Amino acid sequence: MYFFLVLLVLGLVAFWFVLKKKNMDIWFISYLKNVINRPKVDGPVHVLFCFVDHFEPQWKNRDNIELERARVDRWFKDYPLMAEQHKDADGHMPQHSFFYPQEEYRHEHLAKLSDMCYRGFGEIEIHLHHDKDTPENFTKVMTDFANILHHDHNALPVHPETGQIMYAFIHGNWSLDNSLPDGYMCGIDNELALLNKTGCYVDMTLPATPSPAQTSKVNAIYYAEGRPGKCKSHDTGIDVEVGKAESGDVMLIQGPIGINFKWRTPKGLPHVENADVRKACPPLKSRIDQWVSSHIHVKGRPEWTFIKVHTHGTQESDMDTLLGQPRHDMHSYLETKYNDGENYILHYVSAREMYNIAKAAEAGKNGNPNEYRDFILAKPTFKQL
Secondary structure, eight states: OHHHHHHHHHHHHHHHHHHHHTTGGGTHHHHHHHHHTOOOOOSOEEEEEEEEEEOOTTTTOSSOHHHHHHHHHHHHHHHHHHHTTOOOTTSOOOOEEEEEEGGGOOHHHHHHHHHHHHTTSEEEEEEEOOSSOOHHHHHHHHHHHHHHHHHHHOOSOBOTTTOOBOEEEEEGGGOGGGOSGGGTTOOOTTHHHHHHHHTEEEEOOOOOTTSTTOOSOOSOEEEEOOOTTOSOGGGSOEEOBTTOOOOSSEEEEOOOOEEEEEEEOTTSOEEEEOSBOBTTBOOOHHHHHHHHHTOOOOBTOTTEEEEEEEEOTTOHHHHHHHHSHHHHHHHHHHHHHTOSSSSEEEEEOOHHHHHHHHHHHHTTOOSOGGGGTTSSSOOOOOOOO
16 A cells, blocks of 8 residues: 555656646646536527737848738738638627737738728737836837827727727737746836736736746636736736626736647647647647637626637748638637537627627626627727728
């Protein structure tokens, strides 16, 4: 008996060592609790599907404008051809949310993206890579960029009560609120408060695994509050809940994270699911099933399931996956298995629409979430070429 106990302990130690090597120790226990506590739903589940893109035309090449143009033009040409072949239960095409990097701004690229959004193919939000930043510079950069997107491209909404320009946010290199070791690729503690100040209504950075920037809170929709002089304040937070008032600085909507035993590595090990979609991580049926079964939802409204996946859309090696047959197959599978009208009802949503629907759930709304796409923030008008 003693021998078997020793083997068990050694096995657990080895298992935990593997988890730590991949930074899975940060989130694994929370993930298990999440699996155990998944709610049961009576009646159809409304599946809200949001595809967000760290859209970086200058990826690994900041001095070649022709390459940038080729990348943007590929999306401008091929995305509509793909998307217009697919519809959700409401008749909406897939909505691609282009999180555009402030530091890569070019008017001509945003003009093309705005035209696509004008034609109903998605929306534009803010992405940012920065390092060794200051609160003063960050505030100016974010405010100025939001003004450019709103005034020059009609690409961001305004709050109906305050008139402030509003935006959704993804932090470059996952390092939201100075969450990487030594403050790498950020530099600002209490970044959440600055996001709130500059008009950020939702953050969609997570999940970040295998990065150490990953939070211990997973598969959640929650509020986080910045702490002066402290970093990674969003490691924990208060769940968005039906009938409860909002709290903290920023709402975070996370994408699914977990372990997929049906999707195996070349060594035969289960893949870690981190909601990334690209050539190396294709949108397989088993992954889509896990996205749905992760059951990310506003507490008290489990019949509305939120799925947010992400990509880096301008990398050439991945474009055939994101604009070609694998993307068609993903949407076709969603539109069959998860849009039968009896067990599931599918809704393609932008980042803004997903936030609005989360706020509607918080306010006690129920029924068809399609009614709440513009619950607080109205759709920007965008500009046509």
